[in-house]
Amino acid sequence: MFQSMSRKGTCLDNSPMENFFSILKQEVYYGKIYQSQNELREAIENYIYYYNHHRIKEKLNWKSPVEFRQFNQKTA
Template sequence: KGVQGWQYRTPMWRSMLADAGVTQSMSRKGNCLDNAVMENFFSHLKVEMYHRNRYDSVNVLMQDIEGYICYFNNERISLKTGMSPVEYRASREM
């Protein structure tokens, strides 16, 4: 029986998240595709933004992450769709 991620299931951790207003999301056991979309996003974020910079403060890092999210959703063109995520979503709603 695996214990992967046990520290994220402890009452203390869950209480800390609740106090901060954070909703925890974890993959179901044996279903690695649950978080595939977010893992893909964070892979791009690390390669395209994080590893290219040095951050002297958490505030600067947070500002860059917010800027990258805006860029990723509105401007970054996906090779698969030829559109940004916002454009793709809008095209699917028509």
């Protein structure tokens, strides 16, 4: 993980990541008990893969982020 590099006083620079981490915590962390850091790390890695490859988004025309990027690369 890397520290946020947004400009001082411009919170909107980082809003996409803030949104992602909020969703990640809601769907992976809150209300769950993990037996080890490795178990939590694996759950996060699995969720990131799911989020990028399978979780469709209305803003991306009902495609996953990977599908949206691939579609746009083909049409460019």
